[in-house]
Amino acid sequence: MSDKILLAHGSGSKLSHDLINRILTPPIDNPILARMDDSAVFQLGGKLAFTTDSYVVNPIFFPGGDIGRLAVCGTVNDLSMSGANPLYLSLALIIEEGLELDELRRVIESVRDTAAEAGVQIVTGDTKVVNRGKADRLFINTAGIGLVDESLDISGANAWPGDKIILSGSIGEHGVAVMSRREGLRFKVPVDSDCAPLNRLVSDMLAVSRNIHSLRDPTRGGLASTLNEFAHQSGAGMVIEEEKIPLHEGVRGVCELLGLDPLYIANEGKLVAIVDPADAEKVLVAMKKNRYAEQAAIIGQVTAEHRGRVLMKTRIGASRIIDLPTGEILPRIC
Numbered sequence: 001m002s003d004k005i006l007l008a009h010g011s012g013s014k015l016s017h018d019l020i021n022r023i024l025t026p027p028i029d030n031p032i033l034a035r036m037d038d039s040a041v042f043q044l045g046g047k048l049a050f051t052t053d054s055y056v057v058n059p060i061f062f063p064g065g066d067i068g069r070l071a072v073c074g075t076v077n078d079l080s081m082s083g084a085n086p087l088y089l090s091l092a093l094i095i096e097e098g099l100e101l102d103e104l105r106r107v108i109e110s111v112r113d114t115a116a117e118a119g120v121q122i123v124t125g126d127t128k129v130v131n132r133g134k135a136d137r138l139f140i141n142t143a144g145i146g147l148v149d150e151s152l153d154i155s156g157a158n159a160w161p162g163d164k165i166i167l168s169g170s171i172g173e174h175g176v177a178v179m180s181r182r183e184g185l186r187f188k189v190p191v192d193s194d195c196a197p198l199n200r201l202v203s204d205m206l207a208v209s210r211n212i213h214s215l216r217d218p219t220r221g222g223l224a225s226t227l228n229e230f231a232h233q234s235g236a237g238m239v240i241e242e243e244k245i246p247l248h249e250g251v252r253g254v255c256e257l258l259g260l261d262p263l264y265i266a267n268e269g270k271l272v273a274i275v276d277p278a279d280a281e282k283v284l285v286a287m288k289k290n291r292y293a294e295q296a297a298i299i300g301q302v303t304a305e306h307r308g309r310v311l312m313k314t315r316i317g318a319s320r321i322i323d324l325p326t327g328e329i330l331p332r333i334c
Contacts, residue, residue: 005019006328007328007331008326008327008328010220011220011221011325011327011328011329011330011331012219012220012221012222012225012266012325013221013225013324013325013326013327013328013329014323014324014325014326015326015327016220016221017324035155035157035233036156036229036233037081037082037154037155037156037216038051038077038078038079038081038082038216038217039051039078039079039081039082039084039144039146041082041084041148046147046150047147047148047149047150047152048084048145048146048147048148049079049082049083049084049145049146049147049148050143050144050145051075051078051079051143051144052075052141052142052143052144053071053074053075053078053141053142053143054139054140054141054142055067055070055071055074055139055140055141055142055334056136056139056332056334057070057178057332057333057334058136058178058182058331058332059178059181059182060103060107060137060138061103061106061181062177062178062180062181062182062193063177063180063181063190063191063192063193064173064174064177064192064193064194064195065110065174065177065192065193065195065268066106066107066110067107067138067140068106068107068108068109068110068111068114068140069110069111069113069114069195070193070195070268070334071091071111071140071142072089072111072114072115072118072120072142072197073114073118073195073196073197073198073268073269074142074219074268074334075089075142075143075144076089076118076120076144076197076198076199077197077198077199077217077268077271078144078217079144079145079146079199080146080197080198080199080201080202080215080271081154081202081215081216081217081271082146082148082152082154082155082215083148083149083152083154083202083206083212083215084146084147084148085146085147085148085199085203086118086119086120086144086145086146086199087120087121087145087146087147088120088121088122088123088144088145088146089115089120089121089122089123089142089143089144090122090123090124090125090126090141090142090143090144091111091122091124091125091140091142092125092126092127092128092140092141092142093125093126093127093128093138093139093140094128094130094135094138094139094140094141095127095128095129095130095135095137095138096129096130096131096132096133096134096135096136096137096138097129097130097131097132098132099137099138103137103138104138107138107140114197117197118197118199118200119199119200120144120199149206151210152206152210154212154213154214154215155213155214155233156214156216156229156230156232156233156234157214157233157234158213158214158234158274159213159214159230159231159233159234159236159238159274159302160213160234160236160274160276160302161236161237161302161303161304162277162301162302162303163213163274163275163276163277163280163301163302164274164275164276164277164280164298164300164301164302165227165238165240165272165273165274165298165299165300165301165302166272166273166274166275166280166283166284166287166296166297166298166299167223167245167246167270167271167272167296167297167299168198168201168270168271168272168273168287168292168293168295168296169194169246169269169270169292169293169294169295169296170194170246170247170248170251170270170295171218171222171223171245171246171247171251171262171263171265171267171270172222172247172248172251172255172262172265172266172267173191173192173193173194173248173251173267173269174193174194174195174219174265174266174267174268174269174333174334175222175265175266175267175329175330175333176191176250176251176254176255176265177191177192177193178193178266178330178332178333179330179333180254182332187250187253187254188250188253189248189249189250189253190250191248191250191251191254193268193269194267194268194269194270195268195269196268196269196292198217198269198271198292200290201271201287201290201292201293202215202271204286204287204289204290205273205283205286205287207286208279208282208283208285208286209275209276209279209282209283211275211276211278211279212273212274212275212276212279212283213274213275213276214230214234214272214273214274215271215272215273215274216229216230216271216272217267217268217269217270217271217272218266218267218270218271218272219266219267219268219334220266220333220334221264221266221324221325222262222263222264222265222266222267222325223245223262223263223264223267223272224261224263224264224310224322224323224324224325225264225324225325226272227240227272227310227322228310228322228323228324230272230274230302231307231308231309231310232308234302235307235308236302236303236304236307236308237302237303237304237305237306237307237308237309237310237311238300238301238302238303238309238310238311239300239301239302239303239310239311239312239313240299240300240310240311240312240313240322241299241300241312241313242312242313242314242315243315244297244298244299244300245262245263245297245299246295246297247262251265260329263312263322264325264329265329265330266330266333266334268334269292271293274302277301280298284296284297284298300312309321310322310323
């Protein structure tokens, strides 16, 4: 591990996990934090989920979204991945001197519209302005709180051999959309960010099954990092099939052109679910009825073999180890 912070420490890569596991969590370790899920779940006159996140995406406007929509969706989704019903969010802005007021207005209107779509309220916040050149136009920090049904226990640690792995749709769209705007690239098949609030999708899933063991939205580090996190938390193995993973035509073309692997590219409107095999099909049917999961597919299963590792069966019949990314793939995507 480097003795200085690198950009790759924030990418969802192996360096990110090393930073969290070796430096950040040991001094403040406790049983709630140790679960290492997207939200902390605890009792406080009821079962609550609480999460926080910061957004430093560059650029702040990109195809399919902006930093305001991203902030609301990211926080709503982190709460939803614990099975919570998101209720209230905070919104803190760090604004660089010189940001156009019209741009700030656009971001706040996007926050308003996305919160309305998700059915949550922004109930508190803060604003700071820093010197020109000190914040890259606009940073946003959010926190969120939601209620969790007492009967639910959704965690990456709960994946069990035999469970099915369900992906809600095509991968890599957010990372490619942000990169295209930042680098001024134009593609034959345009790609928009998939940025979306997933709380109603999770509600649809829970309405047909309480046997959903794990949920996560594959953001930084993409699908590969999420599956590795599940494998590490649960101690089980993961096997996925390449031909069953939905992939947008534009993302496929960009990855072939630039030598990128879509498994490692960020998403902001997809989820991965680990579901009891007896309920997997009915969960899949319920997902496909939601506009944010029309391409949902069962892409693999949890196994007792190669514990703690992720394998992919390729289209040509070989097996490939899917490890954590080791460096920065696409900087500043959230």
